[in-house]
Amino acid sequence: MREFDYIVIKKPREIATVNLDLSDNASRICIMDRRELLLLFASSAQANILRQVPLEYSRAPNLIIFMLDDTGNYNAVVADAVQAEFVSAGAEV
Helix, strand or coil: CCCCCCCCCCCCCCEEEEEEECCCCCCEEEEEECCCCEEEEEEECCCEEEEEECHHHHCCCCEEEEEECCCCCCCCEEEEEECCEEECCCCCC
16 A cells, blocks of 8 residues: 655635626726726726736725727726625636
8 A cells, every 4th residue: 555745735726806897899908006006907808808816906995997998989987996806715717
């Protein structure tokens, strides 16, 4: 009978996510830390965006989200004081 040499214990993964359902008129999207104005994510807009952000953003509403239209036909839309969703270990993201 063989014995195990070691045991690996994996720590459950906890993350935070921002799930955006965007307007068809959006061209670009930015997610920023509202305290430091630090850019966390920028991309061309798609209908739905699910973005992982650092866990700290699930503890307080410290995100600001900008939706921009490159055609100039629409004003920018800003969502201020957004809090990311906490996702616990084993949850599907």
